[in-house]
Amino acid sequence: MMKRIHVGSSAPKYQSGKWSWDKKHESLHFEQYFDSEDTNERYINTNGYKFLRTLNQEEETIFRQVFVRPDTSFDADTVLINDVRDLVFFLMPKEFLHIKFIEFMHHPLVHRLLHGLIIYFEYFLRLVEFVLIRRDEIAGDKAQMQCEQTNDIKRIWSSYLSQYRILVARDYSTIITGEGDLKKYYHTKEIVRISSTIKDRFFHEQFLAVATQIIWITMHRRAYYVIEMEMNRLFRSEHFILNRQEYLKFSPAERGLLYGRNNKLVNYQNQTSPLIQELKNIANENMPILWIGVRKYRGSDPRIAELELEYMVPGPQLRLIDVAHGLLGHPRLLYNTLLSLDWPSVRYSNFSTDHDPYHMVRQPNLRIPNIDEEEVRKRSQSLDMFYNVYRIYEPMRRETLVNWSKREKIIKYYQSGGILQNVYTRCEKQLVIDDNRPDIKQVVSNFLDVMQKLRKQKN
Template structure:
């Protein structure tokens, strides 16, 4: 079959089906022109209808109007911004209010989504481990568990609780309503009256969007498990709907997955499992609460691993051989819906020895050392010297207003608006008589883009020289997600 070159303005995701044309004696592609009544058009997330797929016209609108521009950071790799923009395009129209769209673009929300993706990457692996062990312990060829197996499960449960603690830390920043999050707090400042109905709807919408973002980041697998666990984390088990497609765990499996801090009491006094993790923090795990805020100084290898996994930006995850779903993968391997394009994967010639993005290798769990808990008791923690300041790419205000006009933009193009393709773009360039921008404006635009992509580290006079000497031969220029080191007085 002849390989057809597709330009950047042509659809990458083809929604339809193949059938055999007996007259022409060849395969014929029939696109889905009307998907409104199709069963696979929508997916229900907490009673909200999200689009599961899009037709070619919607895809062209999305890529022309709402995809991240080429001047943004790491445009050739998949990051959380790309998944967030896709979910914003697929979400129901009632979600598109100014306060919600502005909230979803806040740095605190970005950090919470990042922690959730890390947590569910490990949680889904443990669920798979639990199901495999369930099959091994049942039937005629059942295996006998040893004490070492129980020790290994305890270490796995401890690691999962630590990731859950990181999610709870970022979630508590939002619900406290301090700083930039104050405008989204449910309590009025002067009259102290709670906007209960508004806060309930706002929380439900954010929870549904979080499920969609994590599900897409996890290669769109285990949707029911993600939905069930997300509702349990943010609500508690009293408010999780019992559905036949949800898994049922035994008490031993629940103890492994939910941790020792998970307790069920009367619904009037029940708090969410995330807050339960913050109520009983072991002394050795206290530095986890400062991951991403302070540079850890100590000998605890486990905290070092968590810190490295959290502060390394998505495009550099392959350098530390860590997989967080599709984050950090090249965009050329995915279509517009961020689904793997298997022909592109085959042409990349990945193998078990050359698999930087964990595509060929199945999700696996590294067997921990049996005495991992004993080794942590002998570690030492030292006073911190540096603070970590992550650079966040803020969303322009005009882009937020563009999301609010999403339905009108789609309606405009469907009613006759011209979608740009390679032919129309060339015709437009040939028909124009202008000589383009002036030289000084070209230089100004260049330095504007350069200042965004290359952030200069800000050091103090004395503290900066001390910090730079401690870091080593670090370059004075820092890119996005790089760390700005400041001396902490």
């Protein structure tokens, strides 16, 4: 049971654990996770690494006061990718805490890759749900027949999913080629051109594990094994997917719908990842997708315009175009520290089918396209794109990166007796001890600087 608490609180107001029935005393018994011998309730295994599934009160207090995104950052009252990433950073194993990996995960291009993955998995999970429902409908004694129009719609949906993969593949290919300031993360040394195979393999495994956790939490912690299986397939191939009982098995027709026409499985020595396969076989009408987010699209293709709008609108403004990308853009007051929904807060918000800006009431759905949509796209006109798109990315301070690299030391310090202070005790201490306080003019100037950063100034 988890209750909502404000970030400024000095201590959490709930305990992390589970309720069980005590037959001896015939009563409910609450067992905290960190007191439990069963580590399966405490950890979740992702690609061989153990991530924390939950936090105890002490860990949560440290996270909220030391590592949570400050209120002076952009859109502090909404859930962003940075919030999910910070939570995963606190939950991930300590062997991930080296400065090179932390800097890499805070890079703007990696941020765009995660953004593209969230959009892709939002649509992929909907299509998987459709496949499972359709599987039940065409089986059994009351099986339904499929018409040709159904197959046409499936082909269009499959092409949509392929278009989202192109967006992900574009950013991923830029990262693995080591262009620009990503050169220091490239797997070969500059002079001898020898690949650091072992280091690069661990680096890649850690990235996949963290990205899987970020996508899973963003998707409201649903369909974990589907996300894990698809992440490993996208960035590697089906040769590297483990034969786990929890993974779904798809028929050849279902695989063609979900994986697209470009998916080819060959000998593992010649196999390339599905993302790279998408880049090798891009249809002419899909070529403008490579410029989405880089240059403004100028043309008459409605699908490209729809993709561009969905990709370029930031998370806090998604409600303005009535699009849902997991929990991105939702008010932080509706979530607890672990970014799980606080259902009392949701109920008190009085969402309904007429007032549902964050898709709390409405279920995820697939838009039924026009049968002739693909032919319309082929006849659409594309003009030269010469308007560049400038992205605004809030840079991460060096102190924050160093803080993450010293996460274990910080946690150990507070657990060994360090005092965690709330706003009241911190102000009280400053009034008594701090003699070098800034004057009133400086305080006002700092406040105006922050407001100028977060608000639009009137001319």
